[in-house]
Amino acid sequence: MDGQATSDAFVAFERVQKSYDGETLVVKDLNLSMPKGEFLTMLGPSGSGKTTCLMMLAGFETATYGEIKLDGVSINNIPPHKRGIGMVFQNYALFPHMTVAENLSFPLEVRKMGKSDREVKVKRALDMVQMGAFGGRRPSQLSGGQQQRIALARALVFEPELVLMDEPLGALDKQLREHMQFEITNLAHSLGITVVYVTHDQTEALTMSDRVAVFNDGRIQQLDPPDVLYEQPKNSFVAQFIGENNTLEGVITEIRDDACVVRLDDGQEIDAVPINVHKVGERTRVSIRPERVEFNKERLTEGAHTIKAEVLEFIYMGDIFRTRLRVAGNDSFVIKTRNAPDQVRLEPGSQIEIGWHPRDCRALDAD
């Protein structure tokens, strides 16, 4: 489940724990290893320990237990400014009294670089984020998006191999945020930079990352590429946190390695894939993605299972139809269908049968 630490990892957390007060662990036994050039996102609700992990990697917090390694070397005792890590945070933290060019020059001065070298590097970094014409302005004379690009340029100007970003786009409006998501991933990939990115926005995590580590309660719940995370959640927390999800509650009545039967609380029985359920009699929460549910019998695949449902609400959303159903006592069961020319609009009040392929139906923990 957690990333295995390997010797060729560029960034590695090995059995890392963190407590601020000496009592409660806010990071619990974190194991994570990243190859060079990877874009990894830590995704999770507020308070799940993401920033703490980033701060330990940056060197602003120390691990209570365990080891953090950069390129195979333990960095526990190396101060932040000697780790060679670039950082971007939500509040851009540009120096207001300095011009854009001076802001970018600063990390180079700290590293004792000469004036002419600094000028070359600053120009290159500004060009990289398409802000070459803005070197003489002060941060207050720039828009939010421009300031964020300068913050990005400042994190990259000393050519770090590793860049940490903590909710860097949180303050921007939707359109600019999506644009910057695209710019950041492009820049990171074209420069071959390794990025650890923190967000609580699942769309951002899914669209930007090579892999996503889903955090909850100080632990990585699942670490996988976006498509695996969405299509094969390993527990109820991940299934609920990533994307829209339908759940049906019941009890396991039969179980084999690759299939199980669940008696739902209204008595209907369905087939599912056992993921983290183990024995007959165990309570389970079955998870099915809205777009995997079909009500048109002709479209149901071989081996699909059907179940009764009542239509409660039909919502027209343009590209898709979102229909809310009552299924096995659950009034918030949603199905999504593409607005194709032959697509049927379901009438509220009607009784229908819905179905899905059992492999799309995952029996998870009931918590």
Ligand SMILES: Nc1ncnc2c1ncn2[C@@H]1O[C@H](COP(=O)(O)OP(=O)(O)O)[C@@H](O)[C@H]1O
């Ligand atoms: N400097 C600190 N001192 C004490 N507790 C802290 C400090 N920073 C964070 N915490 C606590 O640690 C937990 C994890 O916080 P944080 O790492 O900021 O989570 P996230 O970034 O996922 O929102 C929270 O319960 C938070 O209150």
Ligand SMILES: [Mg+2]
């Ligand atoms: Mg945080």
